[in-house]
Amino acid sequence: MGSTVTYADPPATRAASDAPGSVLAEHAALHDAVQDRVAELIGVYNPQLSADRRTRTATMAFALFKAGLEPRIRARSGRPISPR
DSSP states (O other): OOOOOOOSSOHHHHHTSSSOHHHHHHHHHHHHHHHHHHHHHHHHHOTTSOHHHHHHHHHHHHHHHHHHHHHHHHHHHTOOOOOO
């Protein structure tokens, strides 16, 4: 689908990460691929939706999914669960 991705985190937050550039690039590629696939699946269930609407719905669904995962990951890693 090749949708444009808008990240919830500001670019400065991602750039300040300790992760090497290649890991950040791979993460971005994975993020784009998953979001595109979610948009495709939404299109299967709602074929009448425009491509733009599918992309926006996929972006929101994926953001909600990631938001639910972060507290679980932090809890398992022993890091405190606190808002940003």
